[in-house]
Amino acid sequence: MPQTNIAQRKYNEIRKRAFENFINIRLFHFFIQNPAIPEPNIDELIKLSIQKEMYDLYGRCHQMPSSLVVPHYPHIKIGELDKLYKNWYDKNTQHTSALEKVFQEQHFFSKEEFIKFYGADEIxxxxxxxxxxxxxxxxxxxxxxxxxxxxxxxxxxxxxxxxxxxxxxxxxxxxxxxxxxxxxxxxxxxxxxxxxxxxxxxxxxxxxxxxxxxxxxxx
Ligand SMILES: [Zn+2]
CATH class of the missing domain: 3.30.40.220 (Herpes Virus-1)
Structure with a gap:
């Protein structure tokens, strides 16, 4: 069996980043539309279907000062979102396994797929x-x-x-x-x-x- 230590290490790194991103974009989507509901439940986040425009808007907000409002969503400032995220994470960090399951099954490489894509150590x-x-x-x-x-x-x-x-x-x-x-x-x-x-x-x-x-x- 060829060694795949490098691919496995990379997989773990990228998976962590990708999962954080998977949660954050869903929180963003939920909060800009429902800022008065500070605690979306996990099922609601899973059900959200995220379109390309939402990813673009999320990326754009990251580059804007926190005192500005979210473009097209004038009722909420970027800085308020940060507080909502923090509040959500404080309460839910221990309860993300259902989200993780959907992420892994429907949105991300399996470990085997990734190793095939990245290649064995000697490649x-x-x-x-x-x-x-x-x-x-x-x-x-x-x-x-x-x-x-x-x-x-x-x-x-x-x-x-x-x-x-x-x-x-x-x-x-x-x-x-x-x-x-x-x-x-x-x-x-x-x-x-x-x-x-x-x-x-x-x-x-x-x-x-x-x-x-x-x-x-x-x-
Ligand atoms: Zn290059």
Missing amino acids: DRSCTYCKVLESEIEELAEHGWIRTKRHLTRGRTMELDRKDPFLPYTKDNVALCCYWCNNAKTDEFSINEFAGIGNAMTRIWIDRLRKIDKEKKMI
Whole structure:
């Protein structure tokens, strides 16, 4: 059996983030429509069907000052939502298992699906955007061509990018992505906008790898 420790670690990380997001978007949806009901029950949250527009609105509110009202929902300020979330979490942190079950069964990768997607430990993964391989990153690092100090903790294996950063971590919305592209893309650029940046990064990696080849020939 191939080892899959890296994929399993990544799965646990992304699953935690995705589940938080799954709850938060539902609380957001509920509270902007029913701010007078401070405690939606879990079944009500499960039943909500979240559309793309709601994800976009949620993402937009995150970038706005808390004193402003939610766009299209003038009866509630962004700062009031924060209080409602906190209140809900204080009372419900211990009672989220029903939500978690639905999340896992209907909205997220199973562990097996994710491991298949990410690959076993020995797979040489590549970045969706700049195409660099993990083996090339290793080669660059060995020859002093990786400069970030963060490389001790990040960069050696492919990370997970949400293609549309406002939509959830689902099978269709996740891409393997190197640390550098992930850092550059942030939640600012769409896939199409980022294509040109990915291509420019490819040229830089190729150039650095060529320099290493030249150095090797001179020895
Ligand atoms: Zn990349």
